Amino acid sequence: xxxxxxxxxxxxxxxxxxxxxxxxxxxxxxxxxxxxxxxxxxxxxxxxxxxxxxxxxxxxxxxxxxxxxxxxxxxxxxxxxxxxxxxxxxxxxxxxxxxxxxxxxxxxxxxxxxxxxxxxxxxxxxxxxxxxxxxxxxxxxxxxxxxxxxxxxxxxxxxxxxxxxxxxxxxxxxxxxx
Amino acid sequence: xxxxxxxxxxxxxxxxxxxxxxxxxxxxxxxxxxxxxxxxxxxxxxxxxxxxxxxxxxxxxxxxxxxxxxxxxxxxxxxxxxxxxxxxxxxxxxxxxxxxxxxxxxxxxxxxxxxxxxxxxxxxxxxxxxxxxxxxxxxxxxxxxxxxxxxxxxxxxxxxxxxxxxxxxxxxxxxxxxxxxxxxxxxxxxxxxxxxxxxxxxxxxxxxxxxxxxxxxxxxxxxxxxxxxxxxxxxxxxxxxxxxxxxxxxxxxxxxxxxxxxxxxxxxxxxxxxxxxxxxxxxxxxxxxxxxxxxxxxxxxxxxxxxxxxxxxxxxxxxxxxxxxxxxxxxxxxxxxxxxxxxxxxxxxxxxxxxxxxxxxxxxxxxxxxxxxxxxxxxxxxxxxxxxxxxxxxxxxxxxxxxxxxxxxxxxxxxxxxxxxxxxxxxxxxxxxxxxxxxxxxxxxxxxxxxxxxxxxxxxxxxxxxxxxxxxxxxxxxxxxxxxxxxxxxxxxxxxxxxxxxxxxxx
Numbered sequence: 001x002x003x004x005x006x007x008x009x010x011x012x013x014x015x016x017x018x019x020x021x022x023x024x025x026x027x028x029x030x031x032x033x034x035x036x037x038x039x040x041x042x043x044x045x046x047x048x049x050x051x052x053x054x055x056x057x058x059x060x061x062x063x064x065x066x067x068x069x070x071x072x073x074x075x076x077x078x079x080x081x082x083x084x085x086x087x088x089x090x091x092x093x094x095x096x097x098x099x100x101x102x103x104x105x106x107x108x109x110x111x112x113x114x115x116x117x118x119x120x121x122x123x124x125x126x127x128x129x130x131x132x133x134x135x136x137x138x139x140x141x142x143x144x145x146x147x148x149x150x151x152x153x154x155x156x157x158x159x160x161x162x163x164x165x166x167x168x169x170x171x172x173x174x175x176x177x178x
Numbered sequence: 179x180x181x182x183x184x185x186x187x188x189x190x191x192x193x194x195x196x197x198x199x200x201x202x203x204x205x206x207x208x209x210x211x212x213x214x215x216x217x218x219x220x221x222x223x224x225x226x227x228x229x230x231x232x233x234x235x236x237x238x239x240x241x242x243x244x245x246x247x248x249x250x251x252x253x254x255x256x257x258x259x260x261x262x263x264x265x266x267x268x269x270x271x272x273x274x275x276x277x278x279x280x281x282x283x284x285x286x287x288x289x290x291x292x293x294x295x296x297x298x299x300x301x302x303x304x305x306x307x308x309x310x311x312x313x314x315x316x317x318x319x320x321x322x323x324x325x326x327x328x329x330x331x332x333x334x335x336x337x338x339x340x341x342x343x344x345x346x347x348x349x350x351x352x353x354x355x356x357x358x359x360x361x362x363x364x365x366x367x368x369x370x371x372x373x374x375x376x377x378x379x380x381x382x383x384x385x386x387x388x389x390x391x392x393x394x395x396x397x398x399x400x401x402x403x404x405x406x407x408x409x410x411x412x413x414x415x416x417x418x419x420x421x422x423x424x425x426x427x428x429x430x431x432x433x434x435x436x437x438x439x440x441x442x443x444x445x446x447x448x449x450x451x452x453x454x455x456x457x458x459x460x461x462x463x464x465x466x467x468x469x470x471x472x473x474x475x476x477x478x479x480x481x482x483x484x485x486x487x488x489x490x491x492x493x494x495x496x497x498x499x500x501x502x503x504x505x506x507x508x509x510x511x512x513x514x515x516x517x518x519x520x521x522x523x524x525x526x527x528x529x530x531x532x533x534x535x536x537x538x539x540x541x542x543x544x545x546x547x548x549x550x551x552x553x554x555x556x557x558x559x560x561x562x563x564x565x566x567x568x569x570x571x572x573x574x575x576x577x578x579x580x581x582x583x584x585x586x587x588x589x590x591x592x593x594x595x596x597x598x599x600x601x602x603x604x605x606x607x608x609x610x611x612x613x614x615x616x617x618x619x620x621x622x623x624x625x626x627x628x629x630x631x632x633x634x635x636x637x638x639x640x641x642x643x644x645x646x647x648x649x650x651x652x653x654x655x656x657x658x659x660x661x662x663x664x665x666x667x668x669x670x671x672x673x674x675x676x677x678x679x680x681x682x683x684x685x
Contacts, residue, residue, distance in 0.1 A: 020609055024349060031356055034371045038363075047634040049363040049370060052627045056355045063352060066345045076343065077609065090401045097573075098394070098600070101580060102593040114580055118573040124401055125569035133570070140574055144581050152228045154585030 014075025021068035028060035093124025109159010110149075114141040185307055188536025192544055197240050201541050204241040205548045208248020213256050213560045216396055216575055219249035220507040220617065224388035225582040227511070230518040235534050240541040242512055247299060247542065250488050251549045254291040255560050258284060258480070259412050267450035267491070270458045270483040277475030279412040288557055289418045290428045290477050291484040296550040297429075298436035298485035302492025303542040305440045306499075310528065310539075313500040317525040322633035323643050325501075327653035328446060329626040332503055334657040335447035337615040344661065346611045353602070354619020357382050364624075365631060377591040384514045386583050387620055388507070390596045391613045393579040395603020397572045402608070411564050418554060428481040431461050435485025443493020446503050450490045457486035492542070499523055499535060502625065507614040510621040 035053035070076055097120030104113040118137030119130050127133055142165060149156045191197065211217040223242050230238050253268040258275035271291060278287040320328070337347035360371040361381030372378040420428065438460065439453040461482040462471050470476035497503040502523035504510035516523050521531060528535050553560070583596045606613055637643035644650050 017609065020605065027353075027356075031371070034373065038368055038370050040368075047631045047639065049366045049368045052355075052623075052630070053359060053370065056352055056359070059348070060352050060356075063345055063349045067349065070345065076346070081608070081610070084403055086402045087404045088402075090404050091398060094398055094401045097576070098597050101576075102590055102597065105580070105584060105593070106590055110580070110584065114577045117580070118577055121397070121573035121576055122569040125572055126404065127567070127569035133573070136570055137573065137577070141577055144577055148578065149581050149585055152226070152585070153232050154228050154581065155588065156581055156585045 012074065014071050014077070017071035017075035017077065018068060021064055021071045024060065024064035024067055028057055028064050031060060032057045090124045090126070093120050097121040097124065107159075109162055110156045111138070111141040111145055111161035111165075112159050114144070115161075181308055181311055184311075184532065184536045185540060187532070188538075188540035189543075191236060191533055191537030192240065192540035197236060197537065197541065198544070200237045200240045201244050201544050202548055204244020205248040205545050205552060208245035208250075209252035209549065209552055209560060210248075210563060211245070212249035212252020212254075213563045214252075214566070214571065215256060215260070215262050216393075216400065216572060218392060218508075219246050220388055220511055220614075221392040222249070223508060223511045223515070224385045224392075225578060227385055227515055227518065228582075228585065230515050235516075235519045235521065235531070236537045238515060239512070239534065239538045242515060243538055243542055244545045244548075246491065246508055246512075247488070247545045248549055248552075250299075250491050251292060251295050251553045252560065254295065254480075254484050254487075255288060255553070255557065256564065258287045258291065259414065259561060260564060261412075267454055267487045268484075269451065270454040271480055271487070273458065274471065274475045274477075274479030276412065277473065278477065278480065279414075279475070281474040283475065283477075284412060284414050285418045286420050286424050286477060287475065287480050288414070289420050289554060290424065290432075290481045292550055292553040292557075293420075294428065294432040294435065294481045294485040295488040295553075296546050297432045298439060298487075298489040299492060299546040299549075300543065301433075301436040302440045302443070302489035303539065303546065305444065305489070306492055306495050306542070307539050309444060310496055310500050310535075313496060314525045314528050317501055320501075320525075320649075321647070322629045322636065323647050323650045324653070326626055326629040326633055327644055327650040327657070328501065328503065329622055329629065331653045331657040331660070332446045332497075332505060332622070333615075333619070333626070334660045335445075336505055336618055337612070339447065339660045339664075342610060342612075344664075346609075347615055350606065350611050350613065350615040351619040354616040355623040357387055357616070358620040358623040359627075364628070375591075377589060382595060382620075383586055383592075384511060384617070384621060385586060386592055386596050387599055388511060388617060389579045389582055390599025391603035391606070391616060392507075393575050394596060394600025395607055395613070397576060398600060398604040399607040400568070400572060402604070411561075414557070414561055418557065424477055427465075427467070427477050431457075431478040431481035432485040434460060434464075435482040435487075436489040438482075439486035439489030439491075440493045443490030444496040445493075446497045446501070447505060450487050450494075450506070453486040453490045454483040457482040495542075499527060499538075500525060502527075504618060504622060507617040510617045514621055 031053065035050055035057055038050050038053065040048045040050055097117040100120060101113045101117040104116060115134060115137040118140065119133045122133040123130060142161075145156065145162060148154075192201070207222065208219065211219065211222045222245055226241070229241070250267065254271045254275065256262060257268040257272035258279050261272050261276040275287045275291065278284060333351055337351040338344035356371060360378055362369050362379055369379055435457040438457045439450075442453040442456075443450065458479055461476075461478040462468065465471065465476060465478050467476055467478070471479055494506050494509050497505060498509045498513065502513065504513045513523060521527065521534075579596070580593070583592050586592055603613060633643055644654060
């Protein structure tokens with residue numbers, strides 16, 4: 001059931017696809033390098049831990065060459081994909097949100113980092129009400145923290161927001177308990 | 179009769195109040211994530227994998243199965259009202275379903291898809307209950323060589339035969355193999371592909387891989403394509419009650435769809451897209467209302483593919499439970515849930531874990547009943563979910579992705595790996611590489627390697643063991659035909675049509 005996406009007319013080399021092919025070639029190289037680094041004990045010389053990695057390397061090499069061949073022959077992207085411009089600005093905000101989350105989750109804790117990511121991602125997707133997003137992000141993150149993480153028994157880093165919320169809950173609980 | 183007795187026992191497990199609650203939770207959650215674009219059953223089950231440390235296997239598999247079935251029901255709602263398929267298996271539903279909604283018959287389209295899903299889901303689940311013990315008997319004679327060859331066949335069909343391009347499908351599969359091999363080799367204790375990082379010794383968690391590809395990659399893709407036209411929700415119009423004529427046109431399509439979907443799903447090839455396309459073609463050919471196809475929307479074109487989709491979803495469970503052979507990303511993640519309990523799906527599962535397997539199958543029948551109730555009288559609730567604006571939806575998905583990933587070991591390295599996989603997922607989505615083979619390769623690759631080494635150890639390092647066992651040879655020949663058959667066929671065709679323009683091969 002392979003559908004042939006044939007180009008209507010012979011086209012030139014497709015750069016993005018060529019880069020992907022070359023990337024795959026580089027990945028095959030990296031896999032080979034790591035395979036050669038696997039220490040092999042003579043006990044397992046017949047079917048040791050390197051047989052499958054070598055097979056994988058070989059497969060990746062062949063596939064990379066086939067991808068490069070397809071790229072040189074005009075690439076495989078569907079027309080509508082190529083005609084849609086990439087929204088770099090939007091993507092930049094998403095990436096900024098992800099990086100901020102990664103860097104801040106340690107020092108600030110899960111909720112604070114998530115709220116910052118939430119606001120940045122919403123902005124990237126075109127929302128222009130960051131304050132409202134901040135409130136929504138806070139509610140959602142706390143719900144995720146207390147509902148999802150606690151219910152699943154997953155330990156995610158608590159920061160000052162969680163400590164504050166935990167403290168508030170304990171205080172409120174003690175009022176009712178008293 | 180044995181099957182019926184087992185099934186009756188399964189119902190006694192599934193009808194316990196706690197398990198009924200898990201089933202209700204799973205089906206509700208499944209419908210919700212099926213309705214929401216950007217969230218699928220594979221991602222949801224991956225995010226919920228930590229639950230396997232908390233509850234009994236019966237409970238978590240009843241939950242997962244509910245999500246799996248529920249997503250199929252929910253996906254069709256999105257296809258019909260939004261024309262954006264919530265799941266890849268509901269692309270075909272969008273063809274006629276959205277046309278019906280636009281011509282004011284959205285209610286009937288939703289009804290036929292929900293009732294059709296129920297009919298086909300029930301037929302499919304019956305199929306699982308009766309076919310699985312047969313496959314088990316057959317599979318008991320399999321040795322490591324046969325298992326390995328069967329896995330090779332599954333690799334080829336899942337990545338090379340079913341997608342739009344064999345080369346791109348196999349590329350995804352091999353990326354999955356590499357990810358699956360990262361970490362300590364279980365047989366020799368040697369670290370592989372760790373690049374000297376101690377964080378990678380435990381391997382890459384399937385949660386990180388699924389979340390990276392399906393959540394982060396998808397979010398980046400949608401963000402990069404924001405200008406590419408906005409979909410509008412077609413307001414739900416028309417009664418949910420189908421007219422006598424609509425019933426008459428639907429029921430045969432449901433049955434046909436179920437009988438197309440189940441066998442294809444149950445083959446070690448899997449895939450829900452093929453049976454839906456096939457059912458659509460059949461209904462279009464048999465319909466007395468051909469003029470409605472593609473214009474105002476034909477109800478058969480919704481009923482058939484929806485039924486095929488649900489029956490094949492049930493079918494996928496047969497190789498998963500009896501052979502430990504997942505043929506979809508969701509099934510692969512469920513397999514890793516089995517591994518998390520230290521249970522190995524395979525022929526012995528039915529004897530060693532009878533409670534679990536039959537309880538699961540029985541709960542699928544219950545899930546179908548719950549789902550048809552959730553998706554017909556309560557449909558208005560799900561339509562509201564479609565109104566969640568994209569910015570907050572995708573931002574929320576990323577927050578939950580962080581919970582799922584960072585929660586594994588509170589290591590920022592996990593987030594780095596997650597985002598790298600997200601970038602890979604974005605490129606794959608952008609350049610039309612299928613993502614499911616990555617997950618399948620990652621889970622099934624190490625199992626195939628283990629079977630391969632076991633077979634080689636038994637045969638004292640003799641490579642011919644895979645070709646001298648008749649069954650193993652047959653499976654490998656089938657895989658070979660699947661891989662190269664279309665190319666040989668294409669070559670022969672081209673030779674016949676020589677003189678016409680040369681056609682470059684597909685990539």
